[in-house]
Each structure stands twice: as C-alpha cells, then as structure tokens.
Amino acid sequence: MRTPIALPAALALSGLAACSGPRVANKDLGLQLAANPPMQVITRTPPPPPVPAETFEIREGFTLVSTLGTFREAIKRDGQKIRMKPGIYRAEEADPPMAVPLLHAPEKADGTVPLNHQEHIFAVNGSNNHFDLRGAVFETPVSVQSTLSGRAHVADTWHINGAGNTFEGGYFRNVIDKPYPDYRVTENEFEVCNDGNTFLDCTFVIRGSIPYGYTDYYGKGGPNFGRLNKHSFMSIQNANNTTLVGCRVYQQSFGHCVHFHTVDGALIRDCHFTGTLRPTNDIFRETVGRASEYGFQVMYRGKRHIPHDEMIPLTEDGVRSYENVRNITVVDTVVERMRGCFQLLCVGDVMLDNVTVREAGDFGFDLSSGDKGRVTMRNCRADIAYNPVFNLTRGKAPKGASYEMTILDPPDGARPTPRASLGIIAGDTCMFTLHDGTTRPVAEEANVLRCGGRRGLVNSTVTNHTTARLILDKHVRNCLIRSHGPVEDNGQGNTIVRLGLE
Numbered sequence: 001m002r003t004p005i006a007l008p009a010a011l012a013l014s015g016l017a018a019c020s021g022p023r024v025a026n027k028d029l030g031l032q033l034a035a036n037p038p039m040q041v042i043t044r045t046p047p048p049p050p051v052p053a054e055t056f057e058i059r060e061g062f063t064l065v066s067t068l069g070t071f072r073e074a075i076k077r078d079g080q081k082i083r084m085k086p087g088i089y090r091a092e093e094a095d096p097p098m099a100v101p102l103l104h105a106p107e108k109a110d111g112t113v114p115l116n117h118q119e120h121i122f123a124v125n126g127s128n129n130h131f132d133l134r135g136a137v138f139e140t141p142v143s144v145q146s147t148l149s150g151r152a153h154v155a156d157t158w159h160i161n162g163a164g165n166t167f168e169g170g171y172f173r174n175v176i177d178k179p180y181p182d183y184r185v186t187e188n189e190f191e192v193c194n195d196g197n198t199f200l201d202c203t204f205v206i207r208g209s210i211p212y213g214y215t216d217y218y219g220k221g222g223p224n225f226g227r228l229n230k231h232s233f234m235s236i237q238n239a240n241n242t243t244l245v246g247c248r249v250y251q252q253s254f255g256h257c258v259h260f261h262t263v264d265g266a267l268i269r270d271c272h273f274t275g276t277l278r279p280t281n282d283i284f285r286e287t288v289g290r291a292s293e294y295g296f297q298v299m300y301r302g303k304r305h306i307p308h309d310e311m312i313p314l315t316e317d318g319v320r321s322y323e324n325v326r327n328i329t330v331v332d333t334v335v336e337r338m339r340g341c342f343q344l345l346c347v348g349d350v351m352l353d354n355v356t357v358r359e360a361g362d363f364g365f366d367l368s369s370g371d372k373g374r375v376t377m378r379n380c381r382a383d384i385a386y387n388p389v390f391n392l393t394r395g396k397a398p399k400g401a402s403y404e405m406t407i408l409d410p411p412d413g414a415r416p417t418p419r420a421s422l423g424i425i426a427g428d429t430c431m432f433t434l435h436d437g438t439t440r441p442v443a444e445e446a447n448v449l450r451c452g453g454r455r456g457l458v459n460s461t462v463t464n465h466t467t468a469r470l471i472l473d474k475h476v477r478n479c480l481i482r483s484h485g486p487v488e489d490n491g492q493g494n495t496i497v498r499l500g501l502e
Helices: 068-074
Strands: 063-065 081-084 087-090 095-101 115-120 122-124 130-132 136-141 156-160 166-168 171-175 188-192 198-200 203-207 232-237 242-245 248-252 258-261 263-269 272-274 276-279 311-313 319-321 325-336 340-345 350-358 363-368 375-383 402-408 423-425 431-436 448-451 461-464 469-472 480-483 487-489 495-498
Touching: 063 068, 068 081, 068 087, 095 122, 115 122, 115 156, 203 232, 232 248, 232 263, 258 263, 258 325, 319 325, 325 340, 340 350, 350 363, 363 375, 363 402, 469 480, 480 487, 487 495
Parallel strands: 063 081, 081 130, 087 136, 122 156, 130 166, 136 171, 156 188, 166 198, 171 203, 188 232, 198 242, 203 248, 232 258, 242 263, 248 272, 258 319, 263 325, 272 325, 319 340, 325 350, 340 363, 350 375, 375 402, 402 431, 423 448, 431 461, 448 469, 461 480, 469 487, 480 495
Antiparallel strands: 095 115, 276 311
C-alpha cells in the first residue's frame, strides 16, 4: 500500500492513479456502467457555467436575442451583431439536414464539386457575424444528438458553414441525460466548414463517447470490437484561417480535441486544452463491460493482455492534422492529458511558440513537415510524467526543423511508468535544444532520449543541457552532439562534446 502524497490544489484533480499518489474516484453513470466501481481518473473539473446576470453589457450596434429559437434564425443570416441574453439554453430539437459544397476540394471527374452531407443540432449558415455570447450557456443533450444520423462523417452538433464569424464568450457543454451506453453522440461538437471563423474566450465541456475508459483498446474505427461512437471537440475541414483565442476545452470523451483536414492556416493562441488519464490498474477492478467481456485483453492491433502500471488517455489527440495541412501556429497554449498532445504531420510550416505539454497520455510531440515546410518549436516545455515527450516516428523525417524544449518536473506524486522517457527524435539538418527546468531529479530509467530510430538523424545538432542520457542509434550520422548528460554513440561520423555544469 503506497502512502498518499498531497497534491497542489491548482492541479484540480478529480482522482489519481495507483502509480501516482492518492485516489479520488467519481461515479458517473453517464460515462460508466452502474455495476462497476467508480472509475479513477486524472482530470480537471470544468468550471461551473456563469450565473445569469441581472444586468449585462449590450455593445453599441448589437441586437439583443433572448430565446434559442430566435438565435437559430439569426445564425442563418449575414452581417449581424448579436448579443445573446445571459442564461442557460438547452437544445430540444435539431436543424434540418443539408448538403453544402466542400470548399478547397478538387472537382470530381464529372465536373461537380464534392458535397458535405450534414446533420446537426445547429447549422450556422450565415457569414460575417459577431455573436456576443458572454454569460450564455448552450447545452446539447445526448438525447437530441441521438436523433441524428449514425453514419460516419455526417452528424456534428454545430456546423459552421458561414465564413468570417466570431463567437465570443460562450459556454458550451454536453449534457448526458440518458444512462451509459444507451445514447449516441455526434462525431464532433463543432465542425468548421468555411474560412475565417474565430472563437474568442469560449469554454467547451465535451463528454459522451462510447465506450469510455479504455483508450483505443477496442478499436478507434472500423472494424472494431464492439460499438464505437467517438465525440471530438472540433474538426476544421476544408476551411482556412480558423482562430481560437483564449478558449478552454475540457475533453472528457474519446475523440480528438482539435483536428485539421485540408487546411491552410490556423491560429491557436492563449488556449488550454485538457483531457483525462486513467491508470491501467484501475481497469482490472471492473466486473462488467468491454474489458471484462474480452478477458482484460487489448483487442485492437493484436490481442494481448492489458498492461499493468501504465497510464492511458481517455481521449484522442490534442492538436492533430490529417491530409493536406499547412501553416499551423500555436502560441501561449497548454495541452495536457491527451493521447498525442501534438501530432502535426503537415505539408507546410508549423510553429509552436511558448507551448506547454503536461502529462501526455501517449506522447507529447510528433511534429514534421518532411521537406515540404519548416517546423519550429520555440520556448516550449514538457514533463516526463508517464509517457514519452518526443515521438518523431510516424511521418517523414523533418528537414531543417528547430525544436527547443525545456524539461519540467512532473506533478507531485507522479511516478514514471515503464513508458516514461524523453522519447525519440529524428531528422535531417535539424536543431534540437534541451533545457533543464526541473527542481528534483528525473528517474534514471525515464531520463533517456533516443536519437535516430527508424527515421534516422543526420547532419543535425543536438544540444542537451539536461542530465538525460542520449542514445545515438545506428542511423545517427554526421551530427554534432553537445551534451551535459552521458552519450552512447552507436552511429557514424558524429562529434561528441561534453558540456560542463551550466
């Protein structure tokens, strides 16, 4: 029995894993089966919605809207300034289905433009509007989401089909008004389908995926081992220059936070995206559900036993790119407790400036544009809590990229799992700089950075001001390695310089 370790109140944890201190469990029958013991997780409790104010600001030129029905009408029109009266608005019906042209997409062989077939609770079809939503709370219940299509890539709670809109100060949350798992959720809470939309100082509470509690152990697409219904925060699809500023996202469902598809330009600034982790040991306490039915085996990508003493994400990735994505900028932002906090494999420039990753659920950073663009990480930070910091293994090896990283202390009480490390780096003519921001020793078994891997590391510079041990794989060639920590060189033509105490 481990001795509990007190945690700072600022972490706002609702529970901790067996490998990282005290446990505070929360029984939520909207997210788990009643027969199981309370699920133990590491997550942030979302702030309560604002209390409707008796008096509130209406800026000059804005028109007051006080009912959800009137708001539905307003989001279909152009060129307005709308002030939503503070209050709680729960959706009870859905807007009609529609099909809109897929922007920035090549014509099909017959000369027609591909269509985006949509079902939704809210269709924002108007353009060039400013929606002042300060103090307004929009609730989208799973009972209403369940009335929409279950076909892939069709149902999203909000479709933003107009361009140039600003959504300011709203509080958006999912309400689970049916017991788990007797409901269906939309694929994304928001799908942005047009250019130049901005979300400013909004809060989003995203809940309701099925199954919940197992990461991707039972599939994350077809085929999978049982019903799967993911629910992400925001898909930006064939839409350029989306901006999120000052937004807070509480991702408490299996799905991505923000993901991009055919995008040229996006800005995320001063945001906080936070997910949920679960210790694998907690799964073995279940008596019913997906894990129990499969004998506590992982079924996806090869049958095997669920590992003990690891930490898994109950979300997908924090910021994720898919096909044909370029010019993504993230500034002054924190991403924590997501599967891959950043997985941006792009065909153009990527910039991360003053970005912090905490408690990655699978890895912190996988960033590459190959030779199609430049990746720049400047003044970024991450801890080695449970899983690797770098995972430059999935896309093409970056070329001419720059990665600057400060290693931070993990939360008090966190103990490294067998997967914890600085991870793997790769590239051609790249620069990696590691700074030491820790105040207590890093566990020796986790204090390792592997260089090269399958992608290789060539003609690059690694400057390591930390105590981490660098392992240069056989694919590391003609690199300059300047390191305070020890270096194991299994490559060719490398120059090793040991740094003194800084």
